[in-house]
Amino acid sequence: MTADVFQQLYGFTPEGVWAAPGRVNLIGEHTDYNDGFVLPFALTRTTVAAASRRDDGVLRLHSSAEASGAPVELRLDDLRPGGTHGWTAYPAGIAWALRDAGHRITGADLHYDSTVPIGAGLSSSHALEVVTALALSDLFGLGLERWRLARLCQRAENVFVGAPTGIMDQTASACCTEGHALFLDTRDLSQRHIPLDLAAHGLRLLVIDTQVKHDHSEGGYGDRRRGCEEAAAALGVEALRDIAHDRLDEALARLDDENSRRLVRHVVTENHRVEQVVARLEAGDPRSVGPLLTAGHASLRDDFRVSCPELDLAVATALDTGALGARMTGGGFGGSAIALVEEEAAQKVSDALTAAFRAAGHRPPRIFTATPGPGAHRIS
Numbered sequence: 586m587t588a589d590v591f592q593q594l595y596g597f598t599p600e601g602v603w604a605a606p607g608r609v610n611l612i613g614e615h616t617d618y619n620d621g622f623v624l625p626f627a628l629t630r631t632t633v634a635a636a637s638r639r640d641d642g643v644l645r646l647h648s649s650a651e652a653s654g655a656p657v658e659l660r661l662d663d664l665r666p667g668g669t670h671g672w673t674a675y676p677a678g679i680a681w682a683l684r685d686a687g688h689r690i691t692g693a694d695l696h697y698d699s700t701v702p703i704g705a706g707l708s709s710s711h712a713l714e715v716v717t718a719l720a721l722s723d724l725f726g727l728g729l730e731r732w733r734l735a736r737l738c739q740r741a742e743n744v745f746v747g748a749p750t751g752i753m754d755q756t757a758s759a760c761c762t763e764g765h766a767l768f769l770d771t772r773d774l775s776q777r778h779i780p781l782d783l784a785a786h787g788l789r790l791l792v793i794d795t796q797v798k799h800d801h802s803e804g805g806y807g808d809r810r811r812g813c814e815e816a817a818a819a820l821g822v823e824a825l826r827d828i829a830h831d832r833l834d835e836a837l838a839r840l841d842d843e844n845s846r847r848l849v850r851h852v853v854t855e856n857h858r859v860e861q862v863v864a865r866l867e868a869g870d871p872r873s874v875g876p877l878l879t880a881g882h883a884s885l886r887d888d889f890r891v892s893c894p895e896l897d898l899a900v901a902t903a904l905d906t907g908a909l910g911a912r913m914t915g916g917g918f919g920g921s922a923i924a925l926v927e928e929e930a931a932q933k934v935s936d937a938l939t940a941a942f943r944a945a946g947h948r949p950p951r952i953f954t955a956t957p958g959p960g961a962h963r964i965s
């Protein structure tokens with residue numbers, strides 16, 4: 586148990602234990618940094634942190650995912666954006682962002698365990714950020730609201746770690762509720778919790794981890810983000826969210842390069858798909874969202890161009906074997922896909938995926954059924 590390992594490492598009982606989940610995004614991809622809509626839900630896989638305060642300005646960090654035995658020791662006063670590398674940059678970035686926002690953090694000892702697959706596009710890094718932010722907020726009595734924690738995590742990631750990501754994943758980990766997807770407007774972080782009980786409809790959502798690793802501090806993600814911002818500027822709007830779906834053709838006609846047109850088309854149609862999926866779920870008709878998921882994949886593959894052969898193979902194979910819909914999920918360039926399947930077809934789809942990956946010479950995918958779990962919380 587996380588608290589026991591903490592005790593062995595540091596020689597005393599932790600003051601508390603917290604958990605924050607990874608997420609899967611049902612739909613709404615690359616819309617969050619365009620002030621748009623997203624619809625993620627929390628996985629039941631979490632990162633757990635046992636933690637205690639210190640008063641000497643030292644941060645000690647240890648993870649059971651790391652082979653090396655000793656905790657990493659950092660001085661809070663030495664933390665600088667870009668100055669910490671590897672996994673410790675995420676928790677260190679949280680401590681830095683809290684202090685930079687004026688909160689009094691005097692040091693902490695932390696130990697982490699995680700069941701969120703790392704580098705699988707399921708927000709393992711955001712679970713690490715959010716669990717750290719919640720633990721420090723509680724330990725130092727900061728009482729920060731969940732949306733503030735999410736904003737703070739985003740700042741740590743953008744400025745301290747140097748990955749130009751949006752706000753979806755941190756908000757999902759911090760704010761999701763069990764049994765629901767989170768319909769989030771990333772412009773003002775307003776939220777609606779949408780009931781999502783696929784099993785009650787005889788359905789399953791499979792997550793297919795292609796095991797192709799990705800890293801959003803590398804070029805592709807930032808290029809797309811910049812391209813969207815330039816297109817918004819060219820169209821004279823604050824963000825692409827401001828282009829209404831029924832004015833898309835008009836906006837496209839005003840852009841003179843094909844790359845901008847593709848980016849804009851994806852973002853505007855994807856926002857529309859999120860709203861349609863929400864409407865269908867709220868109408869109690871989850872089966873009918875399948876084609877919208879598949880259309881989202883085509884848009885990410887052909888217009889936004891963030892898919893990869895393994896993700897395309899996962900989607901095509903799932904659809905060929907009878908999935909109601911399938912798409913890549915998360916930022917892309919690797920990571921995971923999702924497939925909405927009838928309960929009785931789940932095994933057949935999984936077997937077909939494993940066989941197709943083997944035939945194509947890829948590593949076997951890791952496949953599991955995702956159900957909406959709770960957002961970040963204190964365990965003890």
Ligand code: GAF
Pocket residue numbers: 613614615616617618750751752753754801915916917
């Ligand atoms: C990654 C990012 F972290 C999110 O902010 C989001 O942009 C996503 O890619 C794409 O929808 O997960």
